[in-house]
Amino acid sequence: MDYSNITFNDLPRVVAELRDEVVGMRQMLSRLQEENVQCKENTHRPMSVEEAAEYLKIPLRTLYMKLGNGTIPATKPGKRYVLYQDELDKWLECSRRNPVPLSDEEQNAAVLASNRRKPNNRTW
Structure with a gap:
C-alpha cells in the first residue's frame, strides 16, 4: 500500500x-x-590451573607467574589455586586494548565504587 x-x-x-x-x-x-x-550455561565453575592454562591457551609457567603477581583473579583456599571461568572471561575483557563497553548496571557499579569520599566537615 x-x-x-x-x-x-x-x-x-x-x-x-x-x-x-x-x-x-x-x-x-x-x-x-x-x-x-x-x-546460557553456568560459567561460574571452578577450574584447576592446568584447565585454566588450557582454556586461556597460555603456558603453565606464564599462568603461575601471573598468579604469583596477582594479575589473574584466583583464590587459594589451601595449597592450590582455584580459578573460575567467568572471572577469567572478565579479566580477559578488561585487559584488552579496546575493551567491550560495560552494561548500564556495571557502569553504575563502577561509578558508585569510585566515588567514596570522606564527608566534608562543613556538612556535618
Whole structure:
C-alpha cells in the first residue's frame, strides 16, 4: 500500500496492519529471548590451573607467574589455586586494548565504587 496518500477512511486498516506487525515483533522478541535464556550455561565453575592454562591457551609457567603477581583473579583456599571461568572471561575483557563497553548496571557499579569520599566537615 502507498502510505503517502492515506485518507481518513484508510486509518482503521492502517492501524490494524501496524498492530499486527507489532504483535508479530513481540512474538519474535519473546521467542528470541527464550532461546537466549536456554543457551546460557553456568560459567561460574571452578577450574584447576592446568584447565585454566588450557582454556586461556597460555603456558603453565606464564599462568603461575601471573598468579604469583596477582594479575589473574584466583583464590587459594589451601595449597592450590582455584580459578573460575567467568572471572577469567572478565579479566580477559578488561585487559584488552579496546575493551567491550560495560552494561548500564556495571557502569553504575563502577561509578558508585569510585566515588567514596570522606564527608566534608562543613556538612556535618
